[in-house]
Amino acid sequence: MRNFLKIAIGLAALTGAALQAGASTAGDLELTITAPAGAGGGWDSAARSLQEVMMATGEARSVQVVNVPGAGGTVGLAQFVGSAQGSSDQLLVAGITLVGASISNASPVDLTQVTPIARLTGDPLVIVVPKDSPIKSIEELLAAVKKDVATTIWVGGSAGGADHILAALVTKAAGADPSKINYVAYSGGGEALAAMLGGQATAGVSGYGEWEGQIKSGDLRALAISYPEPIDGIEAKPLKVQGLDIELVNWRGIFAGPNVEGKDLEALKAAVDNTVKSQQWKDLIKARGWSDYYAPADEFKGFIASETDRVRTILTSIGLAK
Amino acid sequence: MFEKIMKAPNRPALVIALALFAMAAVTYWDASRMAARATYGMNASAASYFVCLFFVVLGLGHVVSAFQAASIEVEDIDMKAIGWVALALAGLIGSIWLGAGFVLGSTLLFAFTARAFGRRALLVDLVIGALMGLVIFLLFNKLLSLALPQGPLERALF
Amino acid sequence: MDAINFLIHGFALAIQPSNLIFAAIGVFIGTAVGVLPGIGPALTVALLLPVTFKLDPGGSLIMFAGIYYGGMYGGSTTAILLNTPGESAAVVTALEGNKMARAGRGGPALATAAIGSFVAALIATVGLAFVAPFLVKVAVKFAPWDYFGLMLIAFVTVSATFGSSPLRGLTSLAFGLWLGLMGLDQLTGQARLTFGVPQLLDGVEVTTLAVGLFAIGEALYVAGRHLFKPEKPIPVKGSIWMTKEDWSRSWKPWLRGTAVGFPIGALPAGGAEIPTFLSYTMERKLSRKPEEFGSGAIEGVAGPEAANNASAAGTLVPLLTLGLPTSATAAVMLAGFQQYNIQPGPLLFAQHADLVWGLVASLFIANVMLLVLNLPLVGLWVRLLAIPLPWLYGGILVFAAMGTIAANPSVVELLLLVGFGVVGFLMRRYDYPVAPAVVGLILGPLADNALRRSLQMSLGDPTVFLKHPSSAIMIAIAAIALVLPFLFKGLAKFRQDED
Structure with missing residues (x-):
């Protein structure tokens, strides 16, 4: 209980401080952030966290979150591209799933059409096997894939999502044909977890945070994470460290509308950058269990282009895109 | 008298039969357009074909029932x-x-x-x-x- | 026993005045929200999440527990009184419950729902406290082939909702299955029946269909008949309270509903709807007065409502022990845990024992509060029917629209809602039952996914269903349940012929 009290007191202090700060230096921005997903999901909570911190730090006078769910975010993106043309007060939260969804749904819009402001967070994916699996290391998993790609059953989140992409990358690295991968898609990490614990699958992929409990309790054996560098508090080593040239980060970022330029763009960049550099933001992402993966607008722009190419290549190789 | 007894052939049943056949045709068309993509097991189109078949059977059932002496009361409506x-x-x-x-x-x-x-x-x-x-x-x-x-x-x- | 000590400790935590207040607020909001058609507990919890971020974790989770149980209670109220289920798990309740309400027995129907929910939630919460770790081990063993077997059993039971004509019932079911095809296929990412409309890629929401078919279809139907057959619902006829006969016909369905609801709720992909179908069928088969089914049998309300609430508690089993959310509300509650950096899962009971047992204790308290809140409300709710029809239906439509818009503010979604309303109207007019369509939409995708996942894991070998004893047994039960009525009918006919 002491821990909770600490958190509670910390939070109370944080909100108190936030309110004061908000009262003293309110910026002029009145923003609308579009979360291209329903209330309660990852993008929604990212959008609402930004809302909270931007108002608390006074980077914006008011922030409103609008949820536009549908089709992995492509419905919200399409609407945003239409309505935020050159707009100085609209932002969009998106991530790697939206890159994949635009490609596999053959959506007419994608993230290269909006203006990147900043990359915010990035969470590692983890590759696991059940605790009594004979597979003890990533090399042994690769060997199993190479030996018989069909009977190596993978489970994870939805088809074409980040989990599926990582499984395909590993299959390819093992020297097997990624289009022959036996990937059983579930609606999310939760249902896939049940299939892992029930021993119906050879290996599973999910966001590390979703399966952290089972990894720490020993019910699942983590073989590797997909983050480029080791992370404090995560025992599993990155694929890169284990000699495989694979990295995949479940990143989230923030975007402005198409053709936002000049002073408008600078103002939005400054507001987001100041927010992300604030102590409140650092505390908040820690409390949510997210990893900081900040990149400023210019770097983020190049990143979007390379991610789009990379995801398209791998989705084509597993037959989910043409 | 606000109610009347429908005389055979039962027109609503025929209309519904037609609607069912139309939906079956749309479903068939949609399923036949899907690129086969399941590497193992069944394709996503299998369920579509099943529903399509189900519709056809039900449509036939409605055609038969339309020609049976039916006494469906259809009320007048405001x-x-x-x-x-x-x-x-x-x-x-x-x-x-x-x-x-x-x-x-x-x-x-x-x-x-x-x-x-x-x-x-x-x-x-x-x-x-x-x-x-x-x-x-x-x-x-x-x-x-x-x-x-x-x-x-x-x-x-x- | 350790668990009992922990539970006593949990009660000490839960009856702190501040936590009692959180529970009361949660219960109140949950009931209020559950009563509104189309806006379910998941949405409310999601929206309240940022608000409660400022509370301490114990308090806010206790409040969520109250909302969760409250929402499950509230959903039945409009189903019974207005034939407008507030959420999909209350669809079955509407079948008998609304017939009772129309005959002036709305009071007993609401009472048996409230007490049944209480009994079910009480037993299921005890189950949550003591058998959760064991139950979850069984639940994760449930493989795709087992789910397929369970879906087959559920499909067979659907016939109980068919009404007078199997042909019309099956047509309604097929319509639901067809809607279930719509959207991106979960296994392959392939779009089915979306006709290039991106908003259809996520498929048809069960709530949109249920609210459209029931609330809007009903409003159109009643409006169309209003001039010729003015139908004034009778608020109360006879006792507003349950009679002795009502009690004696209710208690067994409560217990049976709980027995069905809790374990299925605990399954990672069980859900709250399937137990209600199963319970309804079971009560219909076991009732001493099966002829009353279809015209307002109290067992048909008592059983499904108990099953619904027991499964709500069952859902917490995988959530707390695995961190596995199996319903939309549970998913949001998981996010609630995570915002305090608490990861539900195998270590939760060990690391945060006081929080977990505080939560379990709060569930007991929320449950008692719900009964205290709801029984006196029965009289008030029944008065809802005394609102003049123009305002009553105007209000229903506004709330139905609000729920849909709040969940997904898109014109496509509204058009679907209205389209389903028109279909619901036509189905009522030509005497097609609407419930099987909702059942088809729920079960169709589940059965489809379970079937194809099984075949994918077995590399296309169909014997996978018979190789595993558990799925083989369930498939056999489904087959027997399907064939047996025909056999009986044949036998009866045969005997008649002999006479």
């Missing part, structure tokens, strides 16, 4: 009332579509529906509907911070 409810729903969809906001939409929805059930005091009902819409809007926007569709009215007020 088309004017239905028209008002339809107008109410159209008012809601129209005002969301055209960006006129949630409050106006729910006002029209409430007042026209009440009209369908025989209320004549349209003005009173418009006011009640507007108040109701406003309270709901405020509740969502302020208390739950969920943005319901806004129009000029909502933007002017808040």
Whole structure:
């Protein structure tokens, strides 16, 4: 209980401080952030966290979150591209799933059409096997894939999502044909977890945070994470460290509308950058269990282009895109 | 006499049979267009073909039943009332579509529906509907911070 | 026993005045929200999440527990009184419950729902406290082939909702299955029946269909008949309270509903709807007065409502022990845990024992509060029917629209809602039952996914269903349940012929 009290007191202090700060230096921005997903999901909570911190730090006078769910975010993106043309007060939260969804749904819009402001967070994916699996290391998993790609059953989140992409990358690295991968898609990490614990699958992929409990309790054996560098508090080593040239980060970022330029763009960049550099933001992402993966607008722009190419290549190789 | 006995062949059953065949055809067309992509096991189109077959069987069943001596009672219907409810729903969809906001939409929805059930005091009902819409809007926007569709009215007020 | 000590400790935590207040607020909001058609507990919890971020974790989770149980209670109220289920798990309740309400027995129907929910939630919460770790081990063993077997059993039971004509019932079911095809296929990412409309890629929401078919279809139907057959619902006829006969016909369904609801709720992909179908069928088969089914049998309300609430508690089993959310509300509650950096899962009971047992204790308290809140409300709710029809239906439509818009503010969604309303109207007019369509939409995709996942794991070998005893047994039960009525009918006919 002491821990909770600490958190509670910390939070109370944080909100108190936030309110004061908000009262003293309110910026002029009145923003609308579009979360291209329903209330309660990852993008929604990212959008609402930004809302909270931007108002608390006074980077914006008011922030409103609008949820536009549908089709992995492509419905919200399409609407945003239409309505935020050159707009100085609209932002969009998106991530790697939206890159994949635009490609596999053959959506007419994608993230290269909006203006990147900043990359915010990035969470590692983890590759696991059940605790009594004979597979003890990533090399042994690769060997199993190479030996018989069909009977190596993978489970994870939805088809074409980040989990599926990582499984395909590993299959390819093992020297097997990624289009022959036996990937059983579930609606999310939760249902896939049940299939892992029930021993119906050879290996599973999910966001590390979703399966952290089972990894720490020993019910699942983590073989590797997909983050480029080791992370404090995560025992599993990155694929890169284990000699495989694979990295995949479940990143989230923030975007402005198409053709936002000049002073408008600078103002939005400054507001987001100041927010992300604030102590409140650092505390908040820690409390949510997210990893900081900040990149400023210019770097983020190049990143979007390379991610789009990379995801398209791998989705084509597993037959989910043409 | 508001009820009449349908004489064979039963026309509604035939119409429904036709609708079922049409839906089966659409489903078949959609399924046949899917690129086969499951590497192992069954394709996503399998369920479509199953439903398609199900529709055809049910359609045939309806054709048979249409020619059996049936005594389905079909009541007369007050088309004017239905028209008002339809107008109410159209008012809601129209005002969301055209960006006129949630409050106006729910006002029209409430007042026209009440009209369908025989209320004549349209003005009173418009006011009640507007108040109701406003309270709901405020509740969502302020208390739950969920943005319901806004129009000029909502933007002017808040 | 350790668990009992922990539970006593949990009660000490839960009856702190501040936590009692949180529970009361949660219960109140949950009931209020559950009563509104189309806006379910998941949405409310999601929206309240940022608000409660400022509370301490114990308090806010206790409040969520109250909302969760409250929402499950509230959903039945409009189903019974207005034939407008507030959420999909209350669809079955509407079948008998609304017939009772129309005959002036709305009071007993609401009472048996409230007490049944209480009994079910009480037993299921005890189950949650003591058998959760064991139950979850069984639940994760449930493989795709087992789910397929369970879906087959559920499909067979659907016939109980068919009404007078199997042909019309099956047509309604097929319509639901067809809607279930719509959207991106979960296994392959392939779009089915979306006709290039991106908003259809996520498929048809069960709530949109249920609210459209029931609430809007009903409003159109009643409006169309209003002039010729003015139907004034009778608020109360006879006792508003349950009679002795009502009690004696209710208690067994409560217990049976709980027995069905809790374990299925605990399954990672069980859900709250399937137990209600199963319970309804079971009560119909076991009732001493099966002829009353279809015209307002109290067993048909008592059983499904108990099953619904027991499964709500069952859902917490995988959530707390695995961190596995199996319903939309549970998913949001998981996010609630995570915002305090608490990861539900195998270590939760060990690391945060006081929080977990505080939560379990709060569930007991929320449950008692719900009963205290709801029984006196029965009289008030029944008065809802005394509202003049024009305002009553105007209000229903506004709330139905609000729920849909709040969940997904898109014109496509509204058009679907109204389209389903028109279909619901036509189905009522030509005497097609609407419930099977909702059942088809729920079960169709589940059965489809379970079937194809099984075949994918077995590399296309169909014997996978018979190789595993558990799925083989369930498939056999389904087959027997399907064939047996025909056999009986044949036998009866045969005997008649002999006479």
